[in-house]
Amino acid sequence: MLTTENLHLYYGQKEALKGIDLAFEAQTMTALVGPSGCGKSTLLRCFNRMNDQVSNAKITGSIWFDRENVNGPAISLVTLRQKIGMVFQQPNPFPFSVYDNVAYGLRLAHSLPKAVIDERVETALKQAAVWDEVKDHLTENAMGFSGGQQQRICIARLLAVLPKVILLDEPTSALDPISSAKIEATLMQLKRDYTIIIVTHNLQQAARISDRTVFMLDGNVIESGPTQTLFMTPENQQTSDYLNGKFG
Numbered sequence: 001m002l003t004t005e006n007l008h009l010y011y012g013q014k015e016a017l018k019g020i021d022l023a024f025e026a027q028t029m030t031a032l033v034g035p036s037g038c039g040k041s042t043l044l045r046c047f048n049r050m051n052d053q054v055s056n057a058k059i060t061g062s063i064w065f066d067r068e069n070v071n072g073p074a075i076s077l078v079t080l081r082q083k084i085g086m087v088f089q090q091p092n093p094f095p096f097s098v099y100d101n102v103a104y105g106l107r108l109a110h111s112l113p114k115a116v117i118d119e120r121v122e123t124a125l126k127q128a129a130v131w132d133e134v135k136d137h138l139t140e141n142a143m144g145f146s147g148g149q150q151q152r153i154c155i156a157r158l159l160a161v162l163p164k165v166i167l168l169d170e171p172t173s174a175l176d177p178i179s180s181a182k183i184e185a186t187l188m189q190l191k192r193d194y195t196i197i198i199v200t201h202n203l204q205q206a207a208r209i210s211d212r213t214v215f216m217l218d219g220n221v222i223e224s225g226p227t228q229t230l231f232m233t234p235e236n237q238q239t240s241d242y243l244n245g246k247f248g
């Protein structure tokens with residue numbers, strides 16, 4: 001589904017990713033964990049070329065998605081970001097109605113009949129497990145909802161354009177525990193149909209919801225594997241020390 005080969009990323013002189021070789025499986029949730037500054041967000045942002053916006057960022061090596069080179073000249077950024085969508089730490093709905101938020105990408109990419117857009121908006125809000133809370137308020141401004149509801153509206157906005165991969169950068173760290181639990185439950189449902197990569201500082205969260213975990217340190221992947229194995233019987237001493245809270 002998604003692989004990296006000898007991926008390096010430099011911010012000016014600083015090498016933030018030092019030769020990453022990873023394969024992400026379809027219908028699997030992979031957690032990226034590691035101490036602050038180890039390169040988790042940088043790696044995540046490579047998958048849908050968000051680092052293009054950073055003027056001093058330079059990438060070498062390859063990322064393959066559906067047999068296409070993500071960094072190749074032939075790739076369309078609009079199509080790439082529709083197929084590989086991203087959810088951020090802070091919910092970032094547009095200052096429009098709930099309906100217009102979720103319909104936004106659909107209207108951009110296609111000229112679909114209103115009935116089809118209505119159906120896709122409803123399906124996406126149901127998939128994001130926020131339909132029951134917003135169905136009677138679809139014309140209200142999305143920014144007027146709680147942080148957790150806003151985050152699920154953002155997930156619905158992404159789902160409406162039928163992505164294959166969902167990238168999440170600490171999606172619950174700005175939310176209260178109840179909202180976080182709802183997002184986790186939503187992600188558990190979504191991983192049946194999507195490839196999910198989540199950056200999290202919360203090791204309990206990674207252990208609860210991910211199938212695979214990648215432990216990074218100083219721009220390198222130290223260890224990756226099934227979450228249970230990595231947490232219960234890490235092969236590397238640095239992984240063990242990090243999971244046991246000896247540094248981080």
Ligand SMILES: Nc1ncnc2c1ncn2[C@@H]1O[C@H](COP(=O)(O)OP(=O)(O)OP(=O)(O)O)[C@@H](O)[C@H]1O
Pocket residue numbers: 011014016034035036037038039040041042043054
């Ligand atoms: N735009 C930038 N310019 C220069 N250096 C950067 C830039 N963005 C990130 N870095 C550096 O690259 C390294 C990796 O940063 P990154 O944000 O990917 O780490 P992270 O593991 O996601 O950290 P955190 O958990 O704190 O979010 C850090 O040393 C960071 O300071």
